[in-house]
Amino acid sequence: MDVGAKVIEIIAEQAMIDPSDINPDHSLENLGIDSLGLVESIFAIEEAFDIAVPFNANDPSSGAFDISSVAAVIAAVEGLVRDKA
């Protein structure tokens, strides 16, 4: 599975926009994804890749999982998928 394409698909669905409109530099906030949307996206990512994402909604910016941009999320998911293999 192309991790990047799948992550973009999940984020696009959450943001209710077309995947082609997502730029890797976008932050999730730019895309209109709020705190609930973020938690739901993380859940979708965990389900899609069968991984556990270290994420605490109390302080989304801390912790091991970088959510500062779409590219950062993709890189973090790629890391977790690699670790699993």
Add this chain to the structure above:
Amino acid sequence: MRRVVITGAGTINAIAHDVDGTYKAFREGRCGIGPLDIRDVDRLSVKIGAQVRGFDETRYFDRQQITLYDRFTQFAMIAAQQAMRQSGLDIRDEFADRAGVVLGTSGGGLRTQDDNYRAVYEEGKNRVHPFIVPKLMSNAAASHVSMAWNLRGPSFTVSTACASSNHAIGLAFHMIRSGLCDTMLAGGSESMLCFGGIKAWEGLRVMSPDACRPFSANRNGMVQGEGAGIFVFEELEAAKARGAEILAEIISFAMTSDATHIVLPSREGVARAIAGAIRDAGIALSEVGYINAHGTGTAANDRTECAAVSEVFGAHAKNLMISSTKSMHGHLIGGTGAVELLACLMALREGVVPPTVGFEVPDPDCALDVVPNEAREARVEVALSNALAFGGLNAVIALRRYSG
């Protein structure tokens, strides 16, 4: 307007199985949070909770009762028994129609549901015990309390997530104040510490993996608890006439709805509830000496609640004490306001304010006197108890020290 007083209190929770024990734990700042001891805990990512320990249901109840009492009903019956014993009330038939019970719960008989869903879905059983419905229904606790103590007036359950108990207490208060009833049992009960109950909360990503540290900059979420708190409310003159010991007076109740977001609290909505309670009580801001905070230990709650308190109290916000006892007994969800009312009762009656334990690092967004880690002696005239529920529902109760 009729005045309403508290003449009995009862509880069972993670730090003690009665009121005196709970006060002692509050004084010592003892934390009841520890490793969860429940089925399938290895499949949970949250492995801590404030569980009621050393509890043997067969010591309190016979076989027939256990068949009908989910754990949340058991907790309610134990707390109600203590409260009724302390009040010395005997609800004889001539008073029974003007006596009732309003209890809060969020999950109701969730453990019964969890156990029986497991039986039919996971274990493939095609038959369940005949009493599952009356055992799991959310009004089971209130109904069993009504039967045990002959309460034949208004009796029902309120389910508004984390504000359930405060709403129940407020409604019971209103019923006596308005003249609808003379005696009410009120409070709440919760027992969500089962696999399904915790698994659902895990999904929200707001649970702490290690501790509940309200107002501390390094807080990382809430910790669930379980138990019950139940109180006997009476009309003041009736309580005096029978020579009852009066524990405190309930002087006001206010509730608001944020009408904004399903899980994020709103400073404005919380502030309106606190201001509403002050207005309903007809008191000056400076009379409030202690607030038992909702204080869940999540970033969103603690910041919003402190901002609301600062907004309402202005300069007095720095003078009053505000602590979160969830740091000790955990978050009892629908039962939490009931156990937390005990913190207010203790402050008013014993002159000791319970601490916020686990406090490590000051947070500029919560720059109030949060009574960190150690209980404090203080004379308190009026205490507030806040509850802020998911769904944006806020409920605030005010108690006044009773001095005759």
